[in-house]
Amino acid sequence: MDILDGFAFLFSNPVALLFVGLAAIIGIVVGALPGLTAAAAIAMLLPVTFYLDPLSALAFLYVIGKSGRFGGSIAAILFNTPGTAASAATMIDGYPMAQSGKAGKALKTATVASVTGDICGELILIFGAVFIASYTVRFGPPEYFSIYIMAFVVIGSVIGKSIIRGILSTLFGAFISLIGLDPITGESRMTMDSLELESGLSLVPLLIGIFVVTEVLVQIEAKAAATFSRMEGGAQRDPDADRLTFAEFRRCIPVMLRSSAVGSFIGMMPGLGSSVACFVAYGEEKRRAKNKAEWGTGIVEGVAAPESANNAVSGPSMIPLLTLGVPGSTIAAILVGVFLIHGIQVGPNIFTTSHDLVFGLFAAGLLGIVLYGLIGYFGAPFIGRLIGHVSPSVIYPFIFLTAFIAAYSARSSLFDVGVALAFGVVGYLMRRFDFSAPAFIIAFVLAKGAEEAFRQSLLLSDNGMLIFVERPVSVAFLLVGVAVVGVRMIGVLRKPKTEI
Amino acid sequence: MTQTLRDAAVGGFVMACGALFLFQARMIDTDPDDPFGPKLAPTIIAGLTIGFGLLQVLVAMLRPGTADDAATQPFRPLLFCSVIGAGVAYIFLFQFVGYLISTLVVLTGMLLLFRNRFSGRLMVTAVLGALVYHVVFIELMNVHDPASLLSFRNILNWVG
Secondary structure (H helix, E strand, O other): OOHHHHHHHHHHOOHHHHHHHHHHHHHHHHHOOOOHHHHHHHHHHHHHHHHHEEEEEHHHHHHHHHHHHHHHHHHHHHOOOOOHHOOOOHHHHHHHHHHHHHHHHHHHHHHHHHHHHHHHHHHHHHHHHHHHHHHHHHHHHHHHHHHHHHHHHHHHHHOOHHHHHHHHHHHHHHHHHOEEEEOOOEEOOOOOOOOHHHHHHHHHHHHHHHHEEEEEEEHHHHHHHOOOOOOOOOOOOOOHHHHOHHHHHHHHHHHHHHHHHHHHHHHHHHOOOOOOHHHHHHHHHHHHHHHHHHHOOOOHHHHHHHHHHHHHOOHHHHHHHHHHHOOOOOOHHHHHHHHHOOOOOOOOOOOHOOOHHHHHHHHHHHHHHHHHHHHEEEEEEEHHHHHHHHOOHHHHHHHHHHHHHHHHHOOOOOOHHHHHHHHHHHHHHHHHOOOOHHHHHHHHHHHHHHHHHHHHHHHHOOHHHHHHOOHHHHHHHHHHHHHHHHHHHHHHHHHOOOOO | OEEHHHHHHHHHHHHHHHHHHHHHHHHOOOOOOOOOOOOOOHHHHHHHHHOOOOHHHHHHHOOOOOOEEEOOOOOOOHHHHHHHHHHHHHHHHHHHHHHHHHHHHHHHHHHHHHOOOOOOOHHHHHHHHHHHHHHHHHHOOOOOOOOOOOOOHHHHHOOO
């Protein structure tokens, strides 16, 4: 069993174990802070991983992504403010439960559901990824280029409110990534004679600008408009209602399993993330329920469904990354950078070239789930109260400074700090005008690989661009992209007031 | 500003960006015998950006929305510029007075921008915060401190 090798590899590395434990705690705390996503936390902590071995670095960031998704439910349940977009559906039943004195029960339900969903997703990743990789290893540059195009089109069209602006976000990200020396000819591209731009823009300051500096700008405006997230707990604590009973747990089992399946399926699709999964699962379970009228008033199933689904996304969202080298989510895109920093090429061959590392990462994921489950089950109310006592108007200035030193420390470059600041403004404008920051970042990470596959394909081809429609797998991926945009367009055109 | 006008303006801005991208792409030196050279991908992306910008303008005209943007958070230029100004000031201060002092100054400024009342407590928070950041990043993680005038390490060495 490969996963047992993974556990052996993980347990032979005490630093990695320490960082998995740290990640479980950091993820929960950061996830519980409204506005600050797991991706933002990962961006700020990315420079720390430069000092670590590959397993510790990857496990640290991967587990923060998992526990961050769960942490979002704490703020959703206790403060009626989702810590992350993935927890927005948890508020619908979680907060009414907290208001009626069942905060402990809601948090324990969220923990059990998150752990169930995450383990299901992780198992699908462990067994599915190897199977898919054994097939995709035979793909050549034309197939890869079609996969990249499919990913651009699907992510651009489904990730944001508007199809056009989503695709434009991917185009912006792709263009920005091409700045620097051409990897094949060594020619300078769009550098405007700046020496710093010759090596291209680095991922870390870009991430920090787009996710962290932008969030500080948004929060300071919210503070001025007095809509700042008031993090006072609405929970009236009732010790008798703090338990998740066995009868309630049994009632939640089918809900959690079905929602985990929904989340896992959505997780495999590039661009569709936890925020989509939680609402789809909540809606589906409510549709199936006999007690529809009780949904939204504070029932455990209403917490279990979105929490299972949003955490089930985590594992399967790594499948496109590990089998094709194409990240399907922002966190996966950041992990690509970490793999490359440590000299590991992501793609189907990774299961043979870095076998121990990959299965060690899977083992770290499973261990991280158990750890955040234990912390969440016994400590979530305490973490919630702790966060409720710290004012966001103190937290955000510190986040601003952390962002700057994180941007600087990656290459000891003040130019990178300037890049983070500039992309903070870009990210703010993107958010204000409904462009998609995740689509921008994913395209930034993917574009260089796409360009390489494109040029290699054209060099291989005797018929120019026709090479992309001469191979069945390549055509299939292109058709999937067209179909997804088509379905989304039909949905939008049917609703007259919806943005295209 | 109505949503239609706003969307059309966004489309126009995107087209201008696309034109700038195209100009930059055309400036790339390339071998005339290599049709798939470094210019190809940026040119295609620039062309697509202009095309989608135009599509955005057309959609805004042909399919106008009804809502205006009054529901969104109002833009506060003074606050926005203050945060960006704090960032720019940080970059310059960092080079001239080093990490510790620049962090203290910018942290105090940011705490005030976030409407914390100026008090002894705020100053203690800023001083302790700056010290913790300095110890963690500069002393423990060995991040390069470019300070030339007021290096904390130099002062410590001098005291030592």
